[in-house]
Each structure stands twice: as structure tokens, then as C-alpha cells.
Amino acid sequence: MKTISLGKPLLALDLTLHSGQSFHWDPEGDGWLGAMGDTPVYVEQIQGELFVNREARAAATSYLALDHPLEHIESTFPKDPVTQEALSFCRGMRILRQPKWEALATFITSSMKQVAHIAQISQTLRKRYGRELFLEGRTLYAYPTPEALAALQESDLRACALGYRAAHLLGAARLVASGEVNLESIAQMPDAEAQQALRRLPGVGEKVANCALLFGFERLRAFPVDVWIERVLRERYFPKEGKVTATMIRAFCAKAFGPYGGYAQQYLFHHARLTWKKG
DNA sequence: CTCCAGGTTCCGG
DNA sequence: CCGGAACATGGA
Secondary structure, three states: OOOOOOOOOOOOOOHHHHHOOOOOOEOOOOEEEEEEEEEEEEEEEEEOEEEHHHHHHHHHHHOOOOOOOOOHHHHOOOOOOHHHHHHHHHHHOOOOOOOHHHHHHHOOOOOOOHHHHHHHHHHHHHHHOOOOEEEEOOEEOOOHHHHHHHOOOOHHHHOOOOOHHHHHHHHHHEEEEEEOOOOHEEEEEOOOEEEEEEOOOOOOOOOHHHHHHHHHOOOOOOOOOOOOHHHHHHHHHOOOOOOOOHHHHHHHHHHHHHOOOHHHHHHHHHHHHHOOOOO
């Protein structure tokens, strides 16, 4: 594989590609093979130096968010022991800049699913309905467009093991494909307004909307609260006794984690998911 | 076998 | 605003 160097950015590549943001990266040689939007990419990191196939330079710089001032971002995290523990575990992890529809759609399919199964759904959808991409004899697949999915029947998607999520994904695809919901317009809105606009789509509640905003719309303050984050918050940030409501959690997260709350959230999520011990 | 997973939606208090 | 139930599927 012929590659070019992208220098030595602060980046934990392997961690970043397997932190539950994207779900389609396959091991290949010393690196990874996958699609960044419509660009087929091989990416590897050797002793801190980042390499990609030549045609992927621009796509990789954007997708890996090498323009995020990561050292500064990590310095804005709160100094409490829980966040700092997650930081030392995940240092160098970046929030990927994924295509808007891809981020939104993959998280519509994520509800009540383990990461491994979200990956399986993503791969099936890509192979059956995504555009073929070629890289040195390998075939990769882009995430299917809203138009491609909008043309299907719910039964087609159920056949991809989406279960009840099939109707959600199909409904969302049709609203986006028809132009009734315009993701580029949403990208121009302030955070709160953008969240409300996304929640007009079926299968998009507060959590999925925040995932889409964080991973696809460059809203680095968006703070998705899933079962893992809620577990950490309840165990480590709130007193054991007493009720903790969703409203309280929302208010706390908006205040406590700063302008890059979404980054802190992703570090907390990944750390919790990989180190949590029962009991 | 049971339990749970990067939730959303709908319905009564 | 809050809690509960239904919703599919597969890995642990």
C-alpha cells in the first residue's frame, strides 16, 4: 500500500476508530481499512507518525479532525478525579468529523444495541445498499445515501436485522431524501434549534440527536447520555441516596463539562465501557 | 436459560 | 415533568 505521511499529530488512532463513534473499520496490515464518506482509506500509525493512501489526504485530515486543537481541548476538561482518570486512559482520542447523514443514521440504528451489533448492522447496510469503493484491489462500501434507503421497503431493512429500528431509519431517510428535512440547513442552526429539528425525525430522541450533533455536525458541546454515561454519573457524581432525574442529569452535564463537553463525554464513555467492573 | 445493550415513543399520573 | 411498558435482536 503506497502511503504518504500526515506527520505526528496528537492522535490515538486505534482508540479513536474503536470508541463507539464509527463502526466500519477493519484491520489491515499494520493499520485500518474503511471509508471516509465516499473516499476509500487505508490508515496506519507507526511510532506516532500517521500514514494514509495518497488520494485520502484531504478526507483523512477532515475525518480524523486533525484541525481540532486537541491539547487545548483536553486542558479544558474538569479537574475532578473521574474525568481525569478517563483522560489519562483516552488521551489523544479525537471526535471524528463524520458525514452528517452517516452519523445520524448509524445512531438511529444504535438504540438498545451493543456496539458489536451496531457494527454488524452498519456493515450489512453498506454492503447491500452502499456505493462500492475500490482501493488497490480491495472493495469497500460507503454508507448508503438517504435516497438509496428511501427507495426500500421496511421489510428490506428488517432483513438487515434492524428490528423495530427499520421503520425509524426508513422514515428518516424518506424525510431527508424528500428535502422535507434539510441537514445542511440544520447545520446552520444554533445547537438547541438544531437538536429540535433533528428530533422531528422518527427514531431521533434527545440522545441520538446529540450523537448526530457531536459526531456529524461539529457540535463539540453536545453531550449524549446513554446507559454508560448515566451509570458513571449516578455512581461517581451524584450521592447514592436520593432520586436523580433526567432533568437533573441534563442540567449537570451542560454546566459541569465545559465548552468541549462532548469530548469529555466520549472519554468518559469509552473509559467506563472498557473498565467497568460489576459489583 | 436470563440479562442487557451508545433509546424512542406513547401513555397515565 | 416523571415513571412504565412495548418494541427486536443477539452477545455474554
